[in-house]
Amino acid sequence: MIEVHDLTKRYGDKTAVDGLAFTVKPGIVTGFLGPNGSGKSTTMRMILGLDRPTSGTATVNGRPYAEHPDPMFQAGALLDAKAVHTGRTAYHHLLALAATTGIPKSRVDEVIDIVGLHEVARKRVGGFSLGMGQRLGIASALLGDPEVVILDEPTNGLDPEGVLWIRNLMRDLAAQGRTVFVSSHLMSEMALTAEHLIVIGKGRLIADVSVSGFIESASNESVRVRSPHANALHDLISGPGTTVLSIDRGLFEVTGLSAEEIGDRAAGAGIPVHELTVIRPSLEEAFMELTKDAVEYQSATIGATR
Numbered sequence: 034m035i036e037v038h039d040l041t042k043r044y045g046d047k048t049a050v051d052g053l054a055f056t057v058k059p060g061i062v063t064g065f066l067g068p069n070g071s072g073k074s075t076t077m078r079m080i081l082g083l084d085r086p087t088s089g090t091a092t093v094n095g096r097p098y099a100e101h102p103d104p105m106f107q108a109g110a111l112l113d114a115k116a117v118h119t120g121r122t123a124y125h126h127l128l129a130l131a132a133t134t135g136i137p138k139s140r141v142d143e144v145i146d147i148v149g150l151h152e153v154a155r156k157r158v159g160g161f162s163l164g165m166g167q168r169l170g171i172a173s174a175l176l177g178d179p180e181v182v183i184l185d186e187p188t189n190g191l192d193p194e195g196v197l198w199i200r201n202l203m204r205d206l207a208a209q210g211r212t213v214f215v216s217s218h219l220m221s222e223m224a225l226t227a228e229h230l231i232v233i234g235k236g237r238l239i240a241d242v243s244v245s246g247f248i249e250s251a252s253n254e255s256v257r258v259r260s261p262h263a264n265a266l267h268d269l270i271s272g273p274g275t276t277v278l279s280i281d282r283g284l285f286e287v288t289g290l291s292a293e294e295i296g297d298r299a300a301g302a303g304i305p306v307h308e309l310t311v312i313r314p315s316l317e318e319a320f321m322e323l324t325k326d327a328v329e330y331q332s333a334t335i336g337a338t339r
């Protein structure tokens with residue numbers, strides 16, 4: 034379990050994290066979402082005792098991470114996969130980590146198997162691909178068989194096979210009862226992996242919501258309907274609780290009525306319909322909408338691409 038209370042981090046006059054409060058529960062994957070620069074890495078670093086909060090607290094399994102006598106067994110993290118000694122083999126990198134933290138040698142072979150690095154374990158890390166480096170970073174995180182696993186953008190730059198592997202691994206770790214906290218700036222990726230979401234923007238909490246709740250609130254659908262009898266159709270579907278936008282001649286975008294209702298009404302009135310399309314915003318669009326006021330460097334064309 035991770036608990037964050039009123040967590041704030043300032044760098045000079047820049048507030049990177051601004052009064053964050055949330056709980057990350059065991060047994061599920063929790064996605065930590067936010068646009069670039071929103072404070073995800075800084076928050077994770079404070080949870081792991083690598084940055085000192087300006088104010089507030091972050092605890093792992095009930096205590097600040099650094100105050101645990103056995104931190105490697107409490108939480109394992111992948112923050113920067115490139116932070117390894119490139120001259121060492123993967124095996125020796127993990128062995129050195131294990132030796133300095135009182136973890137038995139047998140666990141090194143176990144984590145190498147878990148992450149599928151068996152064939153390259155005796156090769157120097159300097160020659161590793163990005164995906165192999167991510168796997169090694171995850172092996173290091175799992176070395177202490179920790180209750181809490183924290184991964185900062187673990188799928189960044191990976192090929193589809195690597196993305197799928199990490200997705201399944203996170204789900205398995207959660208199914209084993211662990212707390213899995215994973216950051217991303219991609220809503221679509223989190224929708225496939227996480228059960229719960231903590232969304233931040235400009236260091237502030239924007240949403241603490243289940244993925245299914247987010248999808249439900251995001252699926253604010255509308256219906257596009259086209260008919261050569263534009264006026265008759267307009268009269269038929271207009272009314273309280275319905276919004277009818279005229280897009281083009283005979284083409285309307287309707288909210289407040291389902292496609293079935295519109296189709297049935299038109300059929301009942303003998304009005305021909307040439308198009309009936311349900312329009313649902315993508316999760317990525319819903320996420321952009323949610324965080325639009327909290328994006329640090331907004332592109333001028335963002336609206337035009339929707």
Ligand SMILES: Nc1ncnc2c1ncn2[C@@H]1O[C@H](COP(=O)(O)OP(=O)(O)OP(=O)(O)O)[C@@H](O)[C@H]1O
Pocket residue numbers: 044047048049067068069070071072073074075076218
């Ligand atoms: N050591 C530092 N000194 C000054 N400013 C910093 C420092 N570390 C982070 N920041 C600033 O704090 C803000 C939050 O950064 P952070 O890296 O935590 O965001 P993020 O959500 O992880 O972003 P990204 O997805 O781009 O990695 C940014 O504006 C960043 O420039």
